[in-house]
Amino acid sequence: MTVSPPAAKALEAKFQQIWGYSRFRPPQGEIVQALLAGQDLLVVMPTGGGKSICFQLPALLQTGVTLVVSPLVALMENQVQELCDRSLPAALLHSELSRTDRRQTLQALSQNRLRLLYLSPETLLSPAVWQQLCQPQVKINGLVLDEAHCLTQWGDSFRPAYRRLGAVRPALLKAKPAGTKIAIAAFTATADPHTQQTLLQVLQLQQPRVIRLNPYRANLHLRMQTVWTPRGRRQALLKFLQNHPNQPGLVYARTRRDTENLAQVLSRQGYSVQAYHAGLAPPPRRQIESDWLSGRCQFVVCTSAFGMGINKPDCRWVVHFQLPSLLAEYVQEVGRSGRDGAPAQALSLVSEPTGLLDPADQQRWRFFAQKAQQQARQAQQLARQLPRQGTLATVRQQHPQAEQALALLHRSGQLSWLDPFTYRLQPAIATKSQPTPSATAVMQKYLRSRQCRWKSLLEQFGFRREAEEMRCGKCDRCTAKP
Template sequence: MSAEELRRVASESFGWERLRDEQLRAMEALMAGRDALAVLPTGAGKSAIYQVPAPLLPGPTIVVSPLLALQQDQISSLTARNHEDLVAVRLSSAEGKTEREEALESLRKGDAEFVFLTPEQFSDPARVAQIKALKPSLVAVDEAHCVSAWGHDFRPDYLQLGQFIRELGRPPIVALTATASPPVREDIIDRLGLRDPEVVVMGLDRPNLYLESVHCADEEIRYRRLVSRIQESEMPGIVYAPTRRATEELAERLSQEGLKAVAYHGGMSAGDRERAHEAFLADEVPIMVATTAFGMGIDKPNIRWVNHVSLPDSPDSYLQEIGRAGRDGQPAHVLLLHRTEDTGLRKFFSNVSVDKEEVASLAALLRSAKEPLTRGELEEQTGLGERRLGQLLGLLEEVGGARMLHGGKVKAPRWAPAPAKAAELVEAQAERQQTVSRSRLDMMRNFAETQQCRGRTLLAYFGEHLEGTCEHCDNCTDGSAAEGLAAADEAPFPIHAEVRHGEWGKGVVLSYAGEQMTVLFEQVGYKTLSVPVVKEHRLLRKV
């Protein structure tokens, strides 16, 4: 009966006459008390996966989301339904004490079904106790890729979610994201402690987005190409730039060209960012020039184009950013203007340095402490800044040298490695992360430079195999993509086959394009190999 009930709620409460098969599979898992991981493209109805089952479950639903603006959009959407079973409240720094008490009371009385929280709220033991007393029946983790160091928007605060959910009595968890490559999915499952989850991955191809990539010899050529493209494009649109300074300079130059633009980056005050955001949403400013800080929660349906003036750091970031175009289902254009020099800039940003003495001192402090320490206490005793401390604690947690507790406290696990050993393990883990980050950058560069089908190349990174060519990219349009399409019977291994390389270890075959194959290796990340060379020298063997 769960499927019938789910369809009834979807129809009566939300006005949705049908549910996608992927949505229904995840919903039914939650109704059966199982966990679920859903990777669905923008606009495919991720929120519905927790919203529809929620009224059918006995307790309130906890929704963890990283941005207050994103939470407000979802609350407004639920409120607009004007249904007593869909009342949503929020507990955050944006509400006063009285508002928070009223929200908690409405949850206790059963008058509210959803409560939205940011991960930072779990650092307060009193807040954890209040949520636990509500006996929640479901926890939805939105933008779940934030929990993964391999993802494009890693946030250390997400690391404590698994512990927090266990303290709640371990209700079913649904993790939701629009972009998660295979290693990110594995990380989400591991970090959140998902138990035998129903994993739902919906096709990420966006046929209404026309993909184009152009190599530019110098900055002036890149700028003139950008201006020319904007002048011939329908508004509004987004330009993604690599640095804060670049966004401001580019917004000013475009404005001088008569193209009204505003900059947006993380270094601006909250008020300035909010004003820029609101002006763009209201179509008062047609062009947003932004860093990746202009990201999650941008739900503007009529964005007609997204142009990049630098190579993104990974296909993860790229897919998320171009996903803001054409949400209304109408045709949209995405253009990547790249230079060879972009790779060096991205490698500089991805560099992670580890001082073994620094790590050993931090590990020793955790081991010697009689009681768990707060982040503030650790900052004071180590002299490390907030960002650096968070980075090292994340690495220590990955190698078993630290454990995050509720209230934002940290302790050394009982079987933590000795400080010197922990420092060695952290150094190795940081090197592995950097290796994988650079392999992701290599994949991004491969996408930018390929003469093969771009849609096929992009989807391969996410473990999806596209039959034929996408027919919505520049290489498909000029015919070069069809020329390079490999015959399936020439492939040495099936798609998704597990293979082993003598030096790089175990991996999974993701795709073929022309005479190239893409393999994701556990230790060294993504590699593009020559099929004839693999065959001739027997570089891979099936596991």
């Protein structure tokens, strides 16, 4: 649907009234119009591209609520706080809320006083919240999946509720008056072609409009540095920090223990640093986020749990002390620097190729690969013990890891969800498609490539035409001496 010029002007006027911007940044206007028209959407936009406004504005212009499924409490709190500061009808639900706040939010939902409700997939599918959402009088306009790449990164491991989201819309429509429509929109900064296809299939998007912007950021300078020993890795980080005094940044490690140990070492060196991971209690996590955003803390040593959706435009650098195994996760994390458009650095420390002197990277990637294989075997064993059709609650009572196993069976095509709580087993369909390269193989290919870093990334994420002429001139490959 194309919005008429007067209607488009009215949209921009509302946009300016709420957020103070005079006009949309492409393709924000197109996305807003599509959501107002009730279309399903898959949107891939770089970090800092203004994705949140794209679904917040149409939600505020409609009667009824838009459900925003978000992976992290910090991400929900940041967005809802900004909306509430503007006196806009938004709220959130998560396990850390007090009983009083939870009751008030559910009451506002039942009375259709909310326009945006943020919640995790687990909270969405919890009995009390689901029962409230299924009340016929609760008007639901849309379901937005923010940071949608989490469905593919986490849905097969420790967040299996993501795999049940495709059954949400059909189940809700059965409980609503005839003629009700609920649009689904998935937003992410990084999605390669395989991830995009997975999102389309799992969420059961209907004739979706797909809007993709490539992840290239001209101000973001990518660099890899080979380290030969664990001590050499620490020295490389210290040298980088010495060359960027007083600049805010982020250091990424992969485990809770590594973040804490590294933060202690750097703190003894006199740096203003804190460790952040998902194992911290909510108050300390909020305090660390506040300290970093305000400048009281120069940088944070963190796992992937930190930074998603947190907007600090003057973050000048990101160092991967340890690389993730997923290239999409790498792009997400480096994209948290330089959001103000000024030059920013992204340094990744990589073990020497043989792994003989510093086997840390290879060992970590091998561990995660073996763990995934073990979980897949356990899922197949469980499949042989399950009835053809049943409920998640029943299976969970008998098998502690049932939900994750069912998610893996869903990924392999051996299971479908009749509703968010009832599964049906089905035979796996043999296909002749080419096997998908492992995440580790994709990452190692990127690390070994001799061409421009951004060119490699554009190719991997399906932007081949843009990659043909890409040479950023600033990454370590482009600036290397012949």
